[in-house]
Amino acid sequence: MKLGVFIPELLHHLFKKPATVDYPFKKLEVPPDFRGSPYLRPELCIACRACERDCPAEAIEITSTNEAEKKFRMVIHYDRCIHCAQCVDSCPTDAMQMDNLFEISDYDRHHLKKQWDYARAIVKPKAEPKT
Amino acid sequence: MSFEIPIGPQHPALKEPVGVRVTVDGEIIREADLRLGYNHRGVEKLAEQKTWIQNIYLMERICGICSHSHATCYVQGVEKLMEIEPPKRGLYIRILVSELERVHSHLLWLGVAGHEAGFDSFFMYVWRDREIVMDILETISGNRVHYAINTIGGVRRDLNELQIKHILESLEVLRQRSAYYQKLGTTEPSFVARLAGVGYLSKEDAIALCAVGPTLRASGVPMDVRKDDPYAVYDEVPFEVCTADTCDVLGRTVVRIKELMQSYNIIEYLLKNLPAGPIAVRPPRKAKPNEVVSRYEAPRGENIHYIKSNGSDKPERLKVRAPTLANYAATIKMLKNGFIADVPLIFAAIDPCICCAERSVAIVDARSQKETVVTMSSLGQLSLKNTNYKARKREAEWPL
Numbered sequence: 466m467k468l469g470v471f472i473p474e475l476l477h478h479l480f481k482k483p484a485t486v487d488y489p490f491k492k493l494e495v496p497p498d499f500r501g502s503p504y505l506r507p508e509l510c511i512a513c514r515a516c517e518r519d520c521p522a523e524a525i526e527i528t529s530t531n532e533a534e535k536k537f538r539m540v541i542h543y544d545r546c547i548h549c550a551q552c553v554d555s556c557p558t559d560a561m562q563m564d565n566l567f568e569i570s571d572y573d574r575h576h577l578k579k580q581w582d583y584a585r586a587i588v589k590p591k592a593e594p595k596t
Numbered sequence: 597m598s599f600e601i602p603i604g605p606q607h608p609a610l611k612e613p614v615g616v617r618v619t620v621d622g623e624i625i626r627e628a629d630l631r632l633g634y635n636h637r638g639v640e641k642l643a644e645q646k647t648w649i650q651n652i653y654l655m656e657r658i659c660g661i662c663s664h665s666h667a668t669c670y671v672q673g674v675e676k677l678m679e680i681e682p683p684k685r686g687l688y689i690r691i692l693v694s695e696l697e698r699v700h701s702h703l704l705w706l707g708v709a710g711h712e713a714g715f716d717s718f719f720m721y722v723w724r725d726r727e728i729v730m731d732i733l734e735t736i737s738g739n740r741v742h743y744a745i746n747t748i749g750g751v752r753r754d755l756n757e758l759q760i761k762h763i764l765e766s767l768e769v770l771r772q773r774s775a776y777y778q779k780l781g782t783t784e785p786s787f788v789a790r791l792a793g794v795g796y797l798s799k800e801d802a803i804a805l806c807a808v809g810p811t812l813r814a815s816g817v818p819m820d821v822r823k824d825d826p827y828a829v830y831d832e833v834p835f836e837v838c839t840a841d842t843c844d845v846l847g848r849t850v851v852r853i854k855e856l857m858q859s860y861n862i863i864e865y866l867l868k869n870l871p872a873g874p875i876a877v878r879p880p881r882k883a884k885p886n887e888v889v890s891r892y893e894a895p896r897g898e899n900i901h902y903i904k905s906n907g908s909d910k911p912e913r914l915k916v917r918a919p920t921l922a923n924y925a926a927t928i929k930m931l932k933n934g935f936i937a938d939v940p941l942i943f944a945a946i947d948p949c950i951c952c953a954e955r956s957v958a959i960v961d962a963r964s965q966k967e968t969v970v971t972m973s974s975l976g977q978l979s980l981k982n983t984n985y986k987a988r989k990r991e992a993e994w995p996l
Contacts, residue, residue, distance in 0.1 A: 498738035521650035549653045
């Protein structure tokens with residue numbers, strides 16, 4: 466390879482916009498199908514535990530807090546979550562959703578936890594769950 | 597007078613732990629011995645405790661570069677076990693991602709080959725263009741590395757017109773650049789001189805030692821699972837099996853560049869003939885007792901998953917044979933009678949992926965050098981003993 470071969474490439478890069486962005490001030494758009502972190506919409510959850518059963522990382526915990534009033538508690542351990550969005554696919558009522566945040570780091574893994582206390586919703590599951 | 601030199605386990609060629617112990621006579625390698633087992637993670641044992649759906653994500657995490665190939669190989673096998681047929685559009689998208697992955701893996705390898713041969717501008721050019729295909733994968737699946745596009749019975753993300761247009765446009769750029777690399781890789785005198793004749797593996801040896809993938813095809817054997825035993829929709833896609841007959845690292849480079857060109861054609865064909873319809877069918881939760889062997893042509897060679905089910909929602913046994921493992925025997929042959937300086941290049945030429953290949957643990961006694969291999973059943977016994985014969989799972993304390 467002769468050195469002259471590089472010259473057009475060099476000149477091209479001299480007059481090009483930088484390939485990077487000034488990250489903390491400017492942010493790139495994430496793609497529409499980006500898998501961020503899962504969150505729950507408690508008004509839709511029928512506590513069928515499909516997400517808990519299918520989660521490959523065992524990051525979702527659903528416990529019954531009050532049997533009589535049909536109260537449930539869901540805890541998502543984001544430190545274990547592998548962001549695969551299987552819970553969204555498994556959910557029959559669209560109660561599990563994905564956000565598109567990517568700056569989710571923390572100093573302590575015990576802070577990476579979110580909890581919802583809710584009463585079981587009465588929503589009819591869709592005939593054919595989304596796969 | 598001969599010496600024994602250990603190369604590795606830290607980073608003999610790529611940044612993964614594998615050890616080579618070479619016996620040298622001057623500068624010439626006379627004997628080579630591979631030391632494996634530095635990266636054993638117990639994936640197969642873990643797979644027996646997870647359900648069919650959970651295992652997709654576990655299989656995907658066997659390897660970062662060929663994550664889609666392990667997931668597809670597993671999913672194909674499970675679909676056979678469950679006796680379901682994914683819809684055509686789903687298969688097309690699955691194969692599209694697998695060809696894009698082949699492009700990204702081969703571009704990565706070309707860069708590594710350039711780097712190992714001391715041609716770093718080639719490395720930077722190629723890795724710059726690899727970003728294009730990484731961006732395509734990101735727009736399709738949402739993530740750059742673990743696409744998670746497979747599910748049992750189809751795929752999880754659909755393609756729209758905008759994405760198809762974006763892929764076709766990027767493909768043109770990649771085609772042009774790859775043609776340039778083909779010219780560069782085969783005519784650039786110093787690059788060719790470094791690669792030609794290094795790591796010779798004759799056609800007979802390649803067949804006898806069961807080499808797979810580009811290593812085998814560079815020795816002039818046209819063997820490709822996509823042609824020989826077509827899975828998914830490969831029987832309707834026109835493409836050629838690329839071979840070279842130089843039997844050395846140069847041949848492996850040429851085969852990979854030619855395969856890039858074939859992959860671009862396949863991607864274009866898939867996008868232009870994408871059938872309409874659903875992308876997935878709903879799978880059952882359990883599979884009947886049966887066993888299946890699933891084959892898949894990963895970028896590095898033939899990938900085999902053996903899956904056995906016992907009627908429950910978990911596999912009874914899952915065995916992964918990654919392409920790198922099949923190429924180890926041929927690597928020893930290639931290393932013999934070569935120079936020490938060629939070890940990284942020969943090693944890199946099989947595109948080793950250690951985390952794919954490590955499936956056994958050998959315990960070596962430091963004093964007596966005695967080796968014992970830990971079997972699967974004794975590993976299972978050990979884990980049962982350590983947990984007092986109780987299933988671990990939810991009650992377990994997290995170590996941190």
